[in-house]
Amino acid sequence: MAFHEIRFSPRLSFASTGGIERRTEIVTLVNGFEERNTPWAQARRRWDAGLGVRSLDDLDQVLRFYEARRGPLHGFRWKDWLDHRSCAPSAEPGAQDQAIGTGDGTAAAFQLVKDYGGSPPLLRPIAKPVAGTVRLAVAGAELDPAEFTVDHASGIVTLDAPPAPGAAVTAGFAFDVPVRFGADSLEVNLAAFEAGEIPSIPILEIRV
Structure with a gap:
């Protein structure tokens, strides 16, 4: 298959x-x-x-x-x-919709996820993002699309440079x-x- x-x-x-x-x-x-x-x-x-x-x-x-x-x-x-979408169906995805990781100075690849809340939170892996919709931010600053790549078959995003330790990595997307x-x-x-x-x-x- x-x-x-x-x-x-x-x-x-x-x-x-x-x-x-x-x-x-x-x-x-x-x-x-x-x-x-x-x-x-x-x-x-x-x-x-x-x-x-x-x-x-x-x-x-x-x-x-x-x-x-x-x-x-x-x-x-x-x-x-x-x-x-990473946001409400009526809204447009924003770069800070979903937290997908925290920088450690080494890792540059992160899996897209959607948080549905709860304790502990239910995180749904997003494997099939829609091309051209993924937006990323590090420590609140949105990245240029040229600064990262998206594997649209797995939902893994790879930044050109690893985020600094403690920096929040967030994303918005359609899927x-x-x-x-x-x-x-x-x-x-x-x-x-x-x-x-x-x-x-x-x-x-x-x-x-």
């Missing part, structure tokens, strides 16, 4: 349904108290892209994309319209979610489709 650095149509993903999935193991004790645990450090997201398909041309576009990915075999990029198709088949009844029945096109987040 491989990952294809190509994005599913944002126009079609906009109307999708879905959201966050977590796995929680709950054991009820004899005294009525519960013990709760999760084997997942990170949530997993899933969607159904069928609602975005409004015409036969849309359906053809999805089928071609599905075939090019060999169904669930290869991953691809997906825009989660609810959560696709995609790595996903795959969630089924080995896509079934569509054209008569039902033309009558308004929406096909099911499951999309599942993957780890990369």
Whole structure:
């Protein structure tokens, strides 16, 4: 399997349904108290892209994309319209949106992350930043894009010079979610489709 650095149509993903999935193991004790645990450090997201398909041309576009990915075999990029920026969805990413590290005078590479809060904070690694959107700052001073490089396949940013010890490294960015198709088949009844029945096109987040 491989990952294809190509994005599913944002126009079609906009109307999708879905959201966050977590796995929680709950054991009820004899005294009525519960013990709760999760084997997942990170949530997993899933969607159904069928609602975005409004015409036969849309359906053809999805089928071609599905075939090019060999169904669930290869991953691809997906825009989660609810959560696709280092800031609020209505704002523009700023260089101080997210803390991604602290300088030690030696390290120059940092993984992009998004902080969802909590104690301890839940940090989501961002592996698929959108090209041209990453902004960086060191100790509050924004860097020129020529002063760092971005690996858009891993979300690792590398500064030309290591930040000084104690200097806060922050970032702002837009990002995609790595996903795959969630089924080995896509079934569509054209008569039902033309009558308004929406096909099911499951999309599942993957780890990369």
